[in-house]
Amino acid sequence: MAAGPTAGRVTRRRVRTRANLLDAAFEVFAAKGFGRVSIEEVCDAAGYSRGAFYSNFDSLDELFFALYRQRADMIAEQVATALASDGPGLDVPAAVDRVTEVLLLDRDWLLVKTDFLVHAARDPEVARTLLEHRARLRRAVADRLARARGHTALPAVLGSIDGAAHAVVAAYDGVTTQLLLDRDVDHARTWLGQLLTALLTDGSTRH
Amino acid sequence: MAAGPTAGRVTRRRVRTRANLLDAAFEVFAAKGFGRVSIEEVCDAAGYSRGAFYSNFDSLDELFFALYRQRADMIAEQVATALASDGPGLDVPAAVDRVTEVLLLDRDWLLVKTDFLVHAARDPEVARTLLEHRARLRRAVADRLARARGHTALPAVLGSIDGAAHAVVAAYDGVTTQLLLDRDVDHARTWLGQLLTALLTDGSTRH
DNA sequence: GGCGTTGGATGCATGAATGTATCGGATACA
DNA sequence: TGTATCCGATACATTCATGCATCCAACGCC
Structure with missing residues (x-):
């Protein structure tokens, strides 16, 4: 310190x-x-x-660490509040819209977050912090899904609600990568929406 | 040069x-x-x-660039051959196993690749190279899916076969992030398998 | 095997980033 | 308002990486 x-x-x-x-x-x-x-x-x-x-x-490292914590806390809180509202039913498109508004808000945060990931990948101590942040996001998602249980079906392959929450975060990471490269925020949002829909809703309409 | x-x-x-x-x-x-x-x-x-x-x-930058191209070409080729083999039916678990063997082979490559992503995110010129690599991977996947058409159903939400290929790459990116943090290769492989199954197969079994 | 060319080693000069030690001004509190 | 304390600015020494210019040795070709 x-x-x-x-x-x-x-x-x-x-x-x-x-x-x-x-x-x-x-x-x-x-x-x-x-x-x-x-x-x-x-x-x-x-x-x-x-x-x-x-x-x-x-050191610069310490500053970087502090910076990440500050922003990550902010984001986690915003996501939690965005998901905590409204009733037991799960309106996937609406919820997705609200969350992507926060998660894919600005490219700068994604850049810093990815830098931090690279950092964390080589330092287990730092990795723990990042894993905690991801766990918070997952928990927010899982809480939301739990309230929707019975109202909406989930794919069995993902296992529990926790599995589904994991999948949501993975989709977020995947879209982040794409967005960092093509810089198309709008496309990333709709794309994330499609992915989450494919993962979370009944996919009985097939072709 | x-x-x-x-x-x-x-x-x-x-x-x-x-x-x-x-x-x-x-x-x-x-x-x-x-x-x-x-x-x-x-x-x-x-x-x-x-x-x-x-x-x-x-410069170091040029070396880094050359290094990425070299390895990316290698991987892309391996993935293509891993998917090109066997008949028209799509045995998802088997195909996934074969691909993850290559994609999640060693953490070192993922580390370098992520470093390169960070690099590319700030330099459109470099980004193009990375996007090409991803496009090659997608094409290999799409070719495979095209041959399986009619034998296996795809979720409608993803749209075309190309959409499904995009989803596969996104899942790969998502799992990569997780693997970089928790260092659990085996877990990442099974997890990627579940994700791809959820995305590509009929998810009619729900709970 | 000799000869001209190319590749890599070595030494040096330069510039930049770091960390520290010290100093002057701002701030909180009585 | 006075004063002790704290904060941030400045100056300096040091370390490190870079890039170049020069030199010796290996290599390819005849």
């Missing part, structure tokens, strides 16, 4: 600069990628000097 | 060192990630000095 006062004295100024550094870092990381960003670039973008940085963080 | 002889004279030695550099680069990139690797590290791993590197490549 960074230095910080031993306990009290949460200086107003400090939280502001910390937030500014995180915001600037998000921009810069999204634009150039974690591996190609220097500490100084972040500081320049935020309008501070390196002294400010080292006063708040120990 | 790197210097290289003006035209002829493809020195035997040259191709060998180039191949050695590429192999070493694969190891090093997989282990540390593209963003954290220096030219000298690659040279050390390959047993050459930087002079050899600059004689064969102009």
Whole structure:
């Protein structure tokens, strides 16, 4: 952890600069990628000097980690609230629309998240954080599916509701990859909708 | 492009060192990630000095690009042959097994591929190369599905055979992400099998 | 096997990023 | 308003990677 006062004295100024550094870092990381960003670039973008940085963080890695947590928490909350509302029936298209609005909101977040994935893939400690985030998303989905049980059928191949939730996250990951490459957000949204429909609804209409 | 002889004279030695550099680069990139690797590290791993590197490549980026093309071609070919064989009927579990054997062969390739994705996401030129690779995979899958038409039903939500092929690749991407995080190859294989089954076969058995 | 060409090794100069130590100004609290 | 503390700026030393220019050895071709 960074230095910080031993306990009290949460200086107003400090939280502001910390937030500014995180915001600037998000921009810069999204634009150039974690591996190609220097500490100084972040500081320049935020309008501070390196002294400010080292006063708040120990390394770029730590900043990156903090940044991910901050944004991931935000997203997870938004998804949860987007799914928590309305009754027991599951209107798949409507629910999908609401969720994709959040999950595929901006490409910048996907870029940063994928950078973080690459990071996590080589550090089990970091991986745990990312897995937790995914678990939160899954839980939100599973909760929603559980309330819809009996109203809507699920494919048996996926096993439990938990399996279905896993599938939803996998579909999200798959569409993310495609979106990162073709930059077509609208197409990604409809495509994710189709995928989820294929996975979650009765697919008896076949050809 | 790197210097290289003006035209002829493809020195035997040259191709060998180039191949050695590429192999070493694969190891090093997989282990540390593209963003954290220096030219000298690659040279050390390959047993050459930087002079050899600059004689064969102009930059780390170019080496990385060449490395990706090399491996991607290999994989695409393997997948195509794994799917081209046997008759018109589609035995999903068997086909899936054969393909996952290739696609989820080693984690190192997935690591490098994801690094490359991050790279491509910020450079449309590079993205095109990756999209071509994915298109080749899709085509192999679509060809296989086309031959199975009439023998097996496909979900209508996915639209055409091409849509189904897209879905297969998306599932692959989704499982890749999960595998990078939990490092459980066996689980990833069975999980990919379930997903593909859910996407491609008649899901009339529901609960 | 000799000779001209090519490939790779070595040494050096340059630029950039990092981390730290120190200093001046802002901030919170009495 | 005064003062002790904290925060961020500046300057510096150090390390590291890069790219080039030069040199020796291996190679291909006759």
